[in-house]
Structure formats: structure tokens, C-alpha cells
Amino acid sequence: MKIVFMGTSSFAVPSLKSLIESPYQVVGIISQPDRPKGRGKKLSPPPVKKIAESHNLPVFQPKSIKDIAAVDQVKCWEPDLIIVVSYGQIIPSGILDYPLYGCINVHASLLPKYRGAAPIQRALMAGEKATGITTMFMDEGLDTGDIIMQRPVSIDNMVNHGELETELAEIGAQLLMDTIEALNKKNITRKKQDNQRATYAHMLTREEEGIDWREPAVAVHNKIRAMSPVPGAYFYADGMRVKVYKSRVYEEKGNGVISQVVDYTDDGFIVQTADGLVEILEVQKEGKKRMLSRDFLKGFNLKPGTLLGIQGG
Numbered sequence: 385m386k387i388v389f390m391g392t393s394s395f396a397v398p399s400l401k402s403l404i405e406s407p408y409q410v411v412g413i414i415s416q417p418d419r420p421k422g423r424g425k426k427l428s429p430p431p432v433k434k435i436a437e438s439h440n441l442p443v444f445q446p447k448s449i450k451d452i453a454a455v456d457q458v459k460c461w462e463p464d465l466i467i468v469v470s471y472g473q474i475i476p477s478g479i480l481d482y483p484l485y486g487c488i489n490v491h492a493s494l495l496p497k498y499r500g501a502a503p504i505q506r507a508l509m510a511g512e513k514a515t516g517i518t519t520m521f522m523d524e525g526l527d528t529g530d531i532i533m534q535r536p537v538s539i540d541n542m543v544n545h546g547e548l549e550t551e552l553a554e555i556g557a558q559l560l561m562d563t564i565e566a567l568n569k570k571n572i573t574r575k576k577q578d579n580q581r582a583t584y585a586h587m588l589t590r591e592e593e594g595i596d597w598r599e600p601a602v603a604v605h606n607k608i609r610a611m612s613p614v615p616g617a618y619f620y621a622d623g624m625r626v627k628v629y630k631s632r633v634y635e636e637k638g639n640g641v642i643s644q645v646v647d648y649t650d651d652g653f654i655v656q657t658a659d660g661l662v663e664i665l666e667v668q669k670e671g672k673k674r675m676l677s678r679d680f681l682k683g684f685n686l687k688p689g690t691l692l693g694i695q696g697g
Contacts, residue, residue, distance in 0.1 A: 385409065385485075385568065388463040390449075392416040394431040395549055396469035398557035399490055403467065404439055406561065412461040413443045414454070416472050449473045458482060465567070467560065468522060472501075480522055485567055487522040490556040492549070494518060494534055496582035499527035504549050506585035507539065508610035511602060514538050515548075517556045519563040521574065526584075530574040533566070535559050542632065544612040588615070594694030595619045597643035601633045601660035608662075616668065619643075619692040621684070627668040634661035645690045652677030655692060 385408045389400055392415050403410050413436040421428040429437075436443045446454040449471075455478040458466070465485040468475060480487050493503035494516040500506075507515045516536040520529040535555055539548065566572050588611070595604060595617050608631045611617040616627035640646040640656035647654045652665045668674045669684065680686075 385464045386411045388412045388466045390414040390471045391432045391469040392430045393470040395553045398553045399469045402557040417445045450476045489522045491518045492552045496577040498585040500585040501587045503585040505610045511606050517559050544609040546613045601657040601662050604662050605631050605633050630666035634663045643692045
């Protein structure tokens with residue numbers, strides 16, 4: 385079986401590696417273009433491209449997958465199956481309809497919940513206790529295709545986006561291989577999605593990154609872990625922006641003013657929210673490296689009684 389793999393981010397890497405190590409023939413890779421990164425804005429290849437080149441696989445990086453050149457390239461490779469994992473663009477019908485076995489997508493949710501671009505982050509922000517991986521046949525909608533297989537995964541209340549994404553990526557690779565094996569054996573059952581139960585996981589916006597201490601403690605904690613390590617939820621203290629990478633809901637309710645630092649702990653500092661307390665455990669001051677909050681407090685005078693905000697003033 386000849387396979388074309390379409391993917392971009394690190395989430396797609398375990399799936400690509402599994403295909404490369406399998407008996408199937410990966411004949412080509414389509415990935416997003418290189419993007420500028422870092423302070424020097426030097427062009428950096430996406431993670432999928434790095435893996436592909438290390439295995440001498442041909443890589444095509446169109447600005448738009450809808451370009452005629454992109455469709456022609458896919459057809460030139462003559463794939464029997466196309467696998468799409470975290471590619472980042474809507475695939476046109478000219479590609480979806482071409483391979484004999486269709487196009488299969490690996491999606492990081494239990495569809496039809498959390499269709500869209502940010503399923504892991506949105507699940508964490510919502511305080512979900514479980515999520516999972518879905519493989520599906522792709523159609524022209526946004527994650528609306530028929531479900532093939534699903535695998536649920538429980539969510540620990542301290543896990544962050546980066547950690548959960550890594551776990552789901554590995555499980556996604558396993559489920560993908562199970563899916564292809566079943567497809568090979570003609571042992572596939574297609575299940576229509578219930579559109580009435582669908583929810584959408586929209587991309588995070590910059591406006592959402594600021595911590596609103598007027599929210600409940602659980603909601604503040606969930607936002608922090610959903611945005612850790614990237615882009616990082618933040619607050620302002622004395623006009624300086626501070627990103628937060630780790631927190632936990634403190635057991636006591638507290639009686640401080642909302643957004644007020646009410647106390648220190650051995651591990652960090654405690655902030656009053658709308659209905660309780662959040663302990664801040666790991667932070668990053670502007671222009672500095674990430675550090676434990678207890679180390680941050682040694683060099684930043686964040687006294688109990690200080691009011692934290694999401695504005696720069």
C-alpha cells in the first residue's frame with residue numbers, strides 16, 4: 385500500500401514515524417511551509433519535515449493545499465491511501481476523492497466533541513475529565529467525516545496541554561496503525577457522527593491568554609494548564625507581564641480581594657479568585673527563563689496584598 389502523509393506539527397510526528405517503520409510505503413510528505421522563528425526570525429522547518437528529510441522522503445510544502453500544483457503532486461505520487469494528522473488546512477475534494485482507500489484523519493478528541501483546531505486546549509479549559517483519539521474518513525467538512533475507531537483517555541487535573549498532547553500523539557499513532565490494519569483486512573465499520581452533539585474547538589485568541597482572576601479558581605487553573613507551555617497564560621504585576629506555566633487549586637476558600645496575593649507557600653504564592661484560591665507554582669518574567677515560583681519570589685517583591693491584573697498599567 386502506497387501512502388501520502390500530510391502533517392505539520394509535533395503531534396503528527398509519532399504517526400509519521402510509525403508509518404515509516406511499518407510495511408507500508410510512504411511515497412511522499414506534504415507539510416506547511418517553513419516559518420520564521422526565534423528572535424532572528426530565521427526560517428524553521430516544521431517537525432514533520434525534519435523527520436521526513438531524515439528518512440530521505442520527498443517533501444512538498446505548498447502555501448495552499450488547494451493549489452493545482454498541490455493536487456497534481458499528490459496524484460503524481462499515486463497513493464492508495466492519504467493520512468492527515470495535524471496538517472492545518474482544509475483538504476479539497478480533488479485530493480480527498482483521489483486515493484482508492486480514501487483519506488484518513490487522526491483527531492485529538494472523541495468526535496463529534498471538539499471538532500476544529502484546538503481540541504486539546506479547549507478540553508482542558510472546559511475541565512473535561514476525559515478526551516481521546518478518533519480516526520475517521522475525511523470529507524469536505526471540518527472534522528465531520530465518518531468515525532472509524534476511537535480510544536478514550538482520562539485527563540488528570542494537573543496535566544497541561546503539552547503533556548496531554550504528547551500522550552495523545554503516541555496513542556494516535558497506535559490507533560492509526562490499528563485503523564490501517566483493519567482497512568487492509570476490510571474489517572472497517574463506518575459510524576456517522578451525530579451533528580446534534582457536535583462542539584467546536586476554535587483556535588485560542590490573544591485576548592484569552594490574560595488570566596481573569598474574577599473567574600472561579602478551577603477555571604483559572606484550567607486556563608493556565610490549557611495554555612502551558614504555549615502560549616502561556618499571564619498576569620501583570622507592577623506593570624510587568626508574568627506568564628504562568630503551572631498552578632493548582634488551593635484547598636481553602638480565602639477571604640481576600642479578587643486578584644490579591646494573599647500568602648506565600650513553600651512552592652509559590654496564592655492568589656484570590658472569585659470563589660477560592662489558586663497557588664501559582666511556575667512562572668516566567670518578561671525577558672527571563674521559566675522558573676519555580678519560589679525562586680521567582682527571591683528576585684521579585686510580590687508582597688501579600690499586591691493586586692494582580694491582566695492590563696499593563
